[in-house]
Amino acid sequence: MAVLERGGNAFDAAVAAGFVLQVVEPHYNGPGGDLSIVLHSAVTGETTAICGQGPVPAAATLDRFLALGLGQVPGSGLLPATVPGAFGGWMRLLAEFGTMRLADVLSYAIGYAERGFPLLAETANAIGTLAPLFLTEWTGSASTYLSGERAPTAGSRFRNPALARTYRRIVEIAEAASPSRESQIEAAHEAFYQGFVAEAIDTFVARTEAIDATGRRHRGFLTGQDLADWQPQVEPAAGIDYRGHSVHKPGPWSQGPVFLQQLALLKGFDVTGMGLGSAEYIHTVVECAKLAFADREAWYGDPLQSDVPLQTLLGDDYNHARRELVNKEASEALRPGSPDGREPWMPTPGPPDLQPDAEDWIGQLGNGLPTILPRTAARGDTCTVTVTDRAGNTVAATPSGGWLKSSPAIAELGFPLGTRGQTMWLVDGHPNSVAPGRRPRTTLSPTVVLREGRSYVSFGTPGGDRQDQWTLLFLLGVLDFGLDSQSATETLAFHSDAIPASFTPRESYPRRLTVEGDCPPEVVAELQRRNHEVQLVAEKSLGKVCATGLRPDNGFVFASASPRGRQAYAVSR
Template structure:
């Protein structure tokens, strides 16, 4: 909001907020993580997608992993590290669409890193759980997150002076290199990817053997040259028509197109007649999700390395045939389709499991999700920022990766590397198979919606694989049931668990369906009768949708889910 008050636009505001999130939510994202961005400016006509998902290093190959005796890429440590993508993607967004200077958008993040902020309870819990690991195995993380060797308490003033110095040095080098806004942004990119940040990353990975989820110490493959040869991509967003709306998502390097595939399937059903939160409604959405996500597993990957049959997957003929697979009972298995007559393939791998009696931190590292895993707690991960301004500029950013649990922090930089490489398969021939320079398929999935050629909604949520189920439920609440955006964030949330998780250990339940316990009892009983393996989650525990947009009357709107007390909406 400060960016808007200073005359900036929605893109400036979103970039500034994204940098602040790297400081104040280090358990969910960091400067060496990833991002998926959708940006719409009225002058551009259609939304643009910025891919902030860095590729695997040039030295990462199937042969190298097989030499290590691994059948799956671990979800922690240095082996799954990709080229950091979020910094470059934010610089591209700022350069192409923003108006404010680099100093403006970094100001708040530097201030919080230097002067401190009240530590969130979730961050304090994560540091406390991992403190033995930080003291004994990941000393850079100890230097970054422990206070005199002890875990900080929730609510204390927490600082990350190393990160403040990193951002300040990037800014100083950029200002020394150029007097123009555009020149400084480009110089900042070079400082990160070709300058001192890349040099620190290169030296750290070369000299460090870090313990990971396998319980063994491994060196990583990432080098400074990998960073120097990467640039973020600006592409046309992938879109489809639903009712009177044009819906846009990132391409199949993300899971974003499953949102479009679900919409295409659901357009053949009278959802409004079923009733919101009815058993028929929940069942229909769940079964369509299974079909779309099965295609994700079989067909999505880096389109620069694999011919993803996206046009066929979204075609009306293919969708009609897939829609006929939706029955009254829960499907027992995932059923990917055969676009263009191709034969689908969904690989599987046995994840490494910690030995009985292993240290608690090793058990945590075995799970590739960022948050501390507890038996009874609903998982959450990732961040989301959306912004809309009076000119109609609209942006949605989903940043993630590089969280404090993922990889040992590089002490002089104040952050660790991302581990998105864990989502790839150690097999030959699959669209999401490991290969040097290939982007892992990411779960990060923002959405921008146009109505009558103008942006009306931008939204996203944390939640890994479940993002495109929870945000779909929000969108349908608005479009099919006429809810305002705030009410739509508060509707019943649910997700199917039949899809293998993108994160280690890739858990799934073939008929699994998780629903918040506010679900009507008659719907619960009917869903179980139909064969769904139903789990009731605590009330208001699934997802944290946030959204901005423009109403039909031209008012700026904002909405934030009450779940987790983490999402906030502000309008001026």
């Protein structure tokens, strides 16, 4: 909001917020992580996606992973590190669509990193749980997150001076390069991907054997040359029409199109007539989700290296046939389709390479999400930012990865690398198989919806694989049931757990349907009668949908945030 009130547009504000999140929510994201952006420009009228998902290193071949005796890419350590895409993605958004200078948008993050902020309880819990690992193994993380040998407490003033120095040095390099705003942003990109940041990453990975979930120490594959060879992709967003609205998502390098596939399937049902929260509604939505996510597993991957039949997967004819698979009882099998007559293939996860009966932190590293266990399965963890300005520009972004649990922090930079490579298969021939230069299929999936060609509502949520189930419920609430945006964030949430997880240990539960505990008992009973294995979790515990948009009747800007979780905010002025 400070950026908007200083004259910045929605894109400037999103960049500033994104860098602040790297500082204040290091348990969920960082500069070494990833980023997915969808935006609509009121100036050009175009809706665009920016891919801040970096690729697998050039040296990370399938044979080299298999030679290590692995069944899965570990969810922690240096082996799953890909090129950090978050910084480049934010820079591309600022350069092409923003108006403010780099120093101005980075000033907020630098301020919090230098002067400190009240540490979130969940960050403090993560650091405290992992402190023995940091002290004995990941010593760069100890210098970044601990005070001496002590973990910080919730609410204490927390600083990251090393990260502040990294940001400041990037700004200094940029300002010394040119007085031009655009040239400064380009120089900042070069400082990160070809300059001192890339050099520090290259040296660290080459010299470090880091312990990971296998209980063994491994070197990573990432090099400075991998960073130098990468640029964020800017491309038209994938889209579909639904109930008179244009819905836009990132491409199949993400799971984003699975949201569109669910809408394509639901077009053929009288969703409104079922009644919001009814057993028929929940059953139909979940069964459509299973069909769409089965196609994700079979067909999605980096379209620069794989032939992803996206047009067919989103087409009316294909989804009409798929819709016929939804019946009155829950399916126990994931059933990918055969677009254009092609034979689907869903790889079977290999056994996770976990060290049993070891230190508690080894067990924590075995789960590839930032979650600290034991903890309720209801929570989802990532970040989301969405901004709409009065001119009609709108952007939704989902930054993630590079969290403090992912791998040892590089002490001189103040952040760790990411682990997105864990989402890839150690098999040959699948669109999401490990391959040099291939982008892992990310779960990061923001959404932009237009009405009559203008910004209507943009939204996202934390939650890994579940993002496109929880946000779907929000949009159905708005478009099918006529709810206002805030009310739509507060409706009953649920999701299927039949979907194979993208993160280690890649578990799935074919009949499990997770529903918030305020679901009426008669609805639960009917779902059970339909062969769903219903798991009730705490009320208001699934997802944290945040949304912004423009009201079509009066042009007012609005913002909405789910009551779930502690860090969801909505501000409008």
